[in-house]
Amino acid sequence: ETSVDFVAIMSTRYILSLFTCLLALTAISSSNAAPNGRVVGGADAAVGQFPHQVSLQRSDGSHTCGASIISETFIVTAAHCVVVGEGIEPYPPRFYQVRVGSIQRTIGGQLLKLKRIIVNKAYGDFHNDIALLELEKPLVFTKNIQPIELAEEEVPSGENVIISGWGRLSTNGPIPHRLQWNTLKALNAQECNEAIEMGYDSVICLAHNPDHGTCFGDSGGPATYKGKLVGLASFVYGGCGTTNPDGYAKVAYLREWIRANTGV
Numbered sequence: 001e002t003s004v005d006f007v008a009i010m011s012t013r014y015i016l017s018l019f020t021c022l023l024a025l026t027a028i029s030s031s032n033a034a035p036n037g038r039v040v041g042g043a044d045a046a047v048g049q050f051p052h053q054v055s056l057q058r059s060d061g062s063h064t065c066g067a068s069i070i071s072e073t074f075i076v077t078a079a080h081c082v083v084v085g086e087g088i089e090p091y092p093p094r095f096y097q098v099r100v101g102s103i104q105r106t107i108g109g110q111l112l113k114l115k116r117i118i119v120n121k122a123y124g125d126f127h128n129d130i131a132l133l134e135l136e137k138p139l140v141f142t143k144n145i146q147p148i149e150l151a152e153e154e155v156p157s158g159e160n161v162i163i164s165g166w167g168r169l170s171t172n173g174p175i176p177h178r179l180q181w182n183t184l185k186a187l188n189a190q191e192c193n194e195a196i197e198m199g200y201d202s203v204i205c206l207a208h209n210p211d212h213g214t215c216f217g218d219s220g221g222p223a224t225y226k227g228k229l230v231g232l233a234s235f236v237y238g239g240c241g242t243t244n245p246d247g248y249a250k251v252a253y254l255r256e257w258i259r260a261n262t263g264v
Contacts, residue, residue: 078233096113155204195244233248
């Protein structure tokens with residue numbers, strides 16, 4: 001089994017190209033970028049530690065991306081997890097399912113089908129990398145299935161931010177069955193720009209030591225600060241677990257778009 005998600009890798013300081021996710025979501029192609037995915041250098045999550053965490057899967061059950069519950073009917077993930085090619089049109093909802101309420105990506109919790117996928121129309125070149133997944137049936141919340149509050153404010157530089165996901169343990173490493181998590185450090189826009197020239201309003205950069213961070217399979221997954229969702233895994237620069245910070249879509253910047261499309 002292989003993960004078909006990608007936290008897109010930028011191989012130079014410039015944004016090059018996004019990966020093209022094929023119709024069956026079974027292959028990835030690119031020109032100058034490379035795929036990437038799990039939480040590198042992380043630890044096993046405990047049952048109930050991340051009740052908002054979602055595994056976005058192909059209809060055959062293979063894990064594709066991470067995501068987060070934000071209400072009884074809506075889940076949020078990265079746009080690049082669900083769009084056709086480099087555009088903004090999503091694949092049909094029937095191509096996907098989500099597993100909620102489990103720290104195992106293949107068993108436990110509940111499997112649910114999607115009714116609709118909404119992609120931010122301003123998505124492109126790693127900006128506004130967000131999509132909403134509307135469920136066919138509302139969730140019933142339990143201790144292991146809970147929504148996460150959305151951040152309204154910036155994360156101060158140097159603060160600890162928690163990430164979680166089922167991405168690869170290294171660029172070409174294995175894919176964990178159990179949810180992983182790690183702690184990274186928030187950078188402000190100036191620090192992000194100095195590090196990887198991605199100091200944009202729509203991006204939050206998270207710094208880490210070598211052999212830590214995000215990787216293949218983590219895309220769309222949560223970054224949290226003080227119990228609120230502050231970011232969605234979007235890209236890495238140069239590979240998984242390098243000394244470069246990882247890029248996340250900034251929830252505070254996208255907050256009004258989420259509210260306008262979900263009422264949340």
